[in-house]
Amino acid sequence: MRKILLDSFTRGSLTEPAPAPDEAALAELAKKVDRAAQARLGRSLAIREVDAGSCNGCELEIHALSNAFYDIERFGLRFVASPRHADVLLVTGPVTKNMHEALLRTFNATPDPKWVVAVGGCAADGGIFKGSYACVGGVADAIPVDLHIPGCPPSPTALLKGLLALLEHVGGKG
């Protein structure tokens, strides 16, 4: 164990520089985010991830945000276990009808002010599952959405760009 720790210490950091916040995301947010709410949160956001019927591809890439290369916590963004502790809901999937109620309850359990970020092609409009008897469609068909991060699945860098745009905005810079 000591050798691995020593190696990690001496080899230098794997963590990469932050990407620039996504321009399109900044534009989408500019229309929506309330300035009064911005002041209250500063540069720190707690994120609750909700899988509303995704194939699990988006979850894999959201997980990757916590690895040594992306190290999402350095930006003040962290994943929390309960919607009660969350400022942001990160929602994936075409909102299956079987998850619809659970998503609504999670949204209602999240205190204001809150933001909803729809992640991936399915969360945008149902994606390839659009029109199924078992799906509601995009996340916006179930709860109000502040930001979309496209991709199937979006890469960790794309996710980070979108979330940094949100952070800039909430921090009052946007």
Next chain:
Amino acid sequence: MSLIDSIPHKTAAPSHRPWPRVVVTDEGWQTAIDKLVAGRLTLLGLWGEVAAVHMALLDAVSNEIAVVSLECASGTFPSVANRHPPALRLERTIYDLFGLTPVGASDTRPWLEHYAWGKSHPLGKGGSREAAPYAFLPSEGEALHQIAVGPVHAGIIEPGHFRFTANGEHVVRLEQWLGYTHKGIDSLMQGASLEAAAKLASRTSGDSTAAYAFAFARAVEGARQVEVPRRALYLRAVMAELERLANHFGDIGAICNDASFAMMHAQTGVLRERCLRAADAAFGHRLMMDVIVPGGLARDITANGVAQVRALLAEIRKVFPRLINLYDNTASLQDRTVTTGIVKPEYARQFGVGGYVGRASGRAFDARRTIGYAPYDELSFEVPVLEAGDVNARVWIRIREIEQSVALIERILDRLPEGAIKVDIPASGGECEGMALTEAFRGDVLVWLRLDGDNRVQRCHLRDASWFQWPLLETAIEGNIVADFPLCNKSFNCSYSGADL
């Protein structure tokens, strides 16, 4: 006597490939169930159509495969699950989706149906069922209490409900209630073009997207008797093994993390990320989605892809042995994984459970070896098998499989054939049926499909390894403490989306 000859049947389907499909009477259906109960056959799959049910069977000795079909003109079929429990969730799904009633079934609770679709039996007779709260199985005794978990879980994972009944710290019963991620894939498949259907198959379980695309492509190619260029076959295996590496690294770290050993999680997380980056550099997508298509590949490996993958393998060979030592020599970690969450070998056999869950409990089944398909039939590799059946054994199977996959990819790259990467799928020859089994990181994926004369999908059924793994997780946790559930669960890492469809 061949598998098919031992089951009384009326007719054989003329264009079902590569294995035979026969239409049986009630007598033949019962004979098949008898053989399942006796352990001479293993259930590979059970799925419905509007007026028929199909059962895919594997001979436990000769490894022959066949499909038996029963016509259900009156909307009923004799229950398989009543005598052979591994069929239970599949059978409940057939009733939920098609409305075909299993006669004699003792558990008729809905499975995928949560009364939210606006209609019942969406692929069959339609209509509506009276909604009722889900009736969990009872547990009786003094001092028992229940813990309800999900569908929204604390971590970044898929949704599902777990109902624990515990006596103090000890789990007396775990019952799963899934179906939350049901997207209606079977329905969307009907009438889909090959291109659209391949995309759906690739998104059945995102962590196994290459394996699903591989299985779907092979089922189509089998049905249409298409020979795929050798370069494409070899590159498919590179992708399948990269996917296995990435997932096994992720799982080993996540299992250790659930025992609060975060260092391993951090280290394997780096290796997983390197796998995905190599995949991105070589095939243009981190998860390698939509690269494997019917007929071959959508695109070739990039110019520097081979070098990138070789660099990845060198890094794994350098770093991973130290991590294996770390796992093996950390007593506090071993204390959590050894003898925790044991899957009994007899259950592994009865459920025909695949992947590391089966191979950690003495079931030496690996579709790459047991069934054999290109290019694995030309490559040498070992299939590790252990008997202990605990979390530790499932970790070790993954460790050994990582070593095998590294060696396999090296061998494939050394002999990578030149040439074309795709052929067209001819839309001639009328209606045809195909089936394929492919070894995903988690276990065998079964794809069965019927194409019409224009190569549109009439019916496609995708069966994830999780169907037979989830029920064994319920048995593995029994008698363990509640705090060990995350460890057990991660050591299985079953798919929700893959089994909810």
